[in-house]
Amino acid sequence: MLFEARGLTKRFGGLTAVSDVSFGIDEGEIIGIFGPNGSGKTTTLSLIAGMLAPTAGDLVWQGQGIVGRRPFEIAEMGIVKTFQNPQLFPELTVLDHMRIASHLGFKRALGARRLFTLVWPWAAADIESGADAKMKDMLHLCRLTEARNEKAAALSYGAEKMLGVAMAMMCDPKLLLLDEPASGLGQEEIVNLEAVLRDLRAHGVTLCIIDHKVGFLGRLADRSIALAHGAMIAQGATRDVLASDAVVEAYLGRKHA
Amino acid sequence: MMRFVPLVALACALAAPLFIRSDSTFAIVTFGLLLASLAVSFNLIFGFTGQLSFFHAASFGVAAYITAILVSDYRWNFWLAIGPALATVAMLALVVGAICFRFKLREFYFAVVTMAFSEMIRLVVVNWNSVTNGTLGMTVTAQPTLWSPSGPVALSGARVWYYVALAVLVVTYVVCQRVLASWIGRCFAAIRLNEQLGETLGVNVFLYKLLSFVIGSVLAGLVGCFYGFYTGFIEPQYLSITQSLDIISMVLLGGVSSLFGPVIGGLVLTALPHVIDLTAELRIILYGAILIFVILVMPRGIFGLFERPHHAV
Structure with missing residues (x-):
């Protein structure tokens, strides 16, 4: 179970x-x-x-x-939860939301080695591109691909809820x-x-x-x-x-x- | 386009001494660069993580005192003295930050409590006469030296200090830039914009608030280490709330939503009183009026006018 x-x-x-x-x-x-x-x-x-x-x-x-x-x-x-009333970062675009939500995947992939990427960002290039691909997949899955450059404040209520799900999915x-x-x-x-x-x-x-x-x-x-x-x-x-x-x-x- | 602004500005700053003739102009620009570094480090905590800290002057002042005391009274090498100074600032920021963030203090509550801690430290400095010389302050006569292939170079003279100040600003800027471009910057943005959502997305809100506060404070300490040796004098006024308010004004004037905005704010606010050619009373009135006008008319600051309305994540 x-x-x-x-x-x-x-x-x-x-x-x-x-x-x-x-x-x-x-x-x-x-x-x-x-x-x-x-x-x-x-x-x-x-x-x-x-x-x-x-x-x-x-x-x-x-x-x-x-x-x-x-x-x-x-x-x-x-275990990730979405909210009944969508909770978003109003001034950011859909893609920015996804980027923020991707930090957990980054943590899981690198752990403490993340600190090294502060001085040598290229060390995480493949992980970043993996995260980008995942973002694309999730936006597609949640029918948000076309709205990816829109600000959260401009989304319809349904799209806001979808973005909540897409962000949660970025947390794997x-x-x-x-x-x-x-x-x-x-x-x-x-x-x-x-x-x-x-x-x-x-x-x-x-x-x-x-x-x-x-x-x-x-x-x-x-x-x-x-x-x-x-x-x-x-x-x-x-x-x-x-x-x-x-x-x-x-x-x-x-x-x- | 905007990403090249800092690089172009740096190129101009490197070449500027070729065109600056008077020592007083050098002094204004050097002060401007040092205060701009303070403003940049403050904006990491305020503009990017959303926490209005009044502890910045304390971090700055404490580091200035420690380096000056170690070098003047204990004959330490200046560069070695930076270590304990920054370590002390980091410890203080860690304690103050941990208390504030553990109790989930936000906005004005956070501002007031950090202000109280800052005042506490200032009062210790004022009253610890045997070490700090109290309200009279300390004269710093020692000159740090820098290794060069042709023998040690003393940090003295307007031109040398100009480049030192520029180097401090570049270090501060690059550290903040690296932090903000990484996953840490994403966590800061989540905290600034919607803490609760951030937490459900796996952001350790307490840890990242503390990280922002400690990094910003340590960078303020770094500026403090150099500042005392540039002015040749240290006084408890460095730790005052007025000093914190000056830093906040610079950030608001330059623009909170970018790293480069506070650089402009720091330079403009430092130069302004010297540029206004009026009697002292009129000058301070005009200075205040310009500050109020800019904040009312340009809520995103001077740099905000040129920047696309978008916060980098």
Whole structure:
């Protein structure tokens, strides 16, 4: 198993945002986390990415506990998260974004030998050209090739979200956490996004996607988890989860169930 | 096109002494070059990493005092004295930076806390009479020498110091340029523009903020080592907040978004009071008015007018 959450709990004062949630993620799968607004989906992702510290429970990544690690360490270990509202560097171009995101690959490739490139930059020429090729691939994959010289501030909302995914991919994640990638997108953009995410899986990336839209994730996820009020109410094959009584009740209320 | 500006400027600067006749012009330009180096190193921390440090004058002053004391009182060789001076500045910057960044101080909080540390060091210098001679300052009479094939050359005379100052500026500039062109510059940009995003992309925000602060401060120390020997005099005023504010003015005037902008800012602000041919009171009013005008009308500084609106990453 690639990743496992055991009894994950997060309390903010008197509010329990995530309560005793346990699940695992296998390599190469697309796992969906469903739930209405306020059910603790984003909190769960933030806990995994190290942006919040859990009140209780364990997070295990490739057999190693990662609770207490800083977000940048977790990114370096191969878990990268995108944001629901795209977080970008407004005054920079798309390519500049990709260059910044490429630093981690540079670190992995060279380690402390990076210091040598300060006095002898040509020592990293082949790594730089490899990174350039990767940038090109990822921009192509995320349908951003034409916008590569645009400033982030000039991008459409859909393109901003795609850029978030492209930057995350430059970090070479083994597990990519996507926080509501489809929210705010038009129908056409959602179709496009689905194709991109399938391509990512084909590149060997494991995806964990949260969404409150049932349709989009229903088509994409192999396996799903449903949350309501911070607790896990169902897990299993996506079709079964969506059909389960608890999920229908959480979405529609008891009367309709 | 803009990438050749520094090289052309360097060529002009190397040839300039052929055309400079008066010692006072040499003095103004030499001061300008040394202060420009301070401004360039400050901009690494401020313009490129987004941290408004008020510690710069302290780094500059501490290094100036240490080299002067080691050379004058302990008869050290000037070039050897640079080592401990820069090591001390690095240690101070490491401690101050680690405290500020560990507590995630940003913007004005960072500015105020670094200002407090800077004042603390200045007060130590003022009150440690036995070593620093307190408010009276120290006269530095020793002249560093430089090895040359035809025997040692003393660093004295307007022309020699002009080239020394130019060399200090070139070293500072090249170090900053190398750092910014590398992966470190990318991490600095991520911190300046969106720290949270940087962190999720694997940037160790604490480490790189500290790195920027330490490199910038050590370079300021390097300028300090030479400055005292050029002026022949050192006083606690070197560590004052006014000195930090002067550096900030130079950077704002020249342009925060480039390495070369602060060079222009440093030279212009140093020369300005000497160029304005008026009585002292009127001169200072006009100086202030020009500074305010430039910052209001050209928010990207003098160099920003010529540069494409794009931050190199």
